[in-house]
Amino acid sequence: MNIKEQVQKMDAMVSQGDIVNAVKQFFSANANTSDYGGVKTASRDQMVEKMEGFTGAIAQVNGITHHRTLVDGNASASEFTFDFDMKDNSRILWHEIIRRVWNDSGEVVEETYFDAKIA
Secondary structure (H helix, E strand, C coil), X not given: CCHHHHXXXXXXXXXXXXXXXXXXXXXXXXXXXXCCCCCEECCHHHHHHXXXXXXXXXXXXXXXXXXXXXXXXXXXXXXXXXXXXXXXXXXXXXXXXXXXXXCCCXXXXXXXXXXXXXX
């Protein structure tokens, strides 16, 4: 499986705001995630639930910018800026690096978020 092609497809979905479906399509069943706040998931189903909750709290997407992606072997790092108005009237403006480890079948088995909230 060509990891670079898989990364490009997944990043394109994230760029369009289709985050939940990107997880459903590209995560392995036992994928694990961790973020800068210490929140962890241990399966695709848990991550889908987490992302459905998050995206459901968004009132408006002001922008999602994909800056660049690096691929080295079975690991990738994608840089994004996310700008959301939330239903609770807060604003999220994140500059985030998403590091992924991929298996030989082209599925994400590990995803880690490195974030700098800028507003």
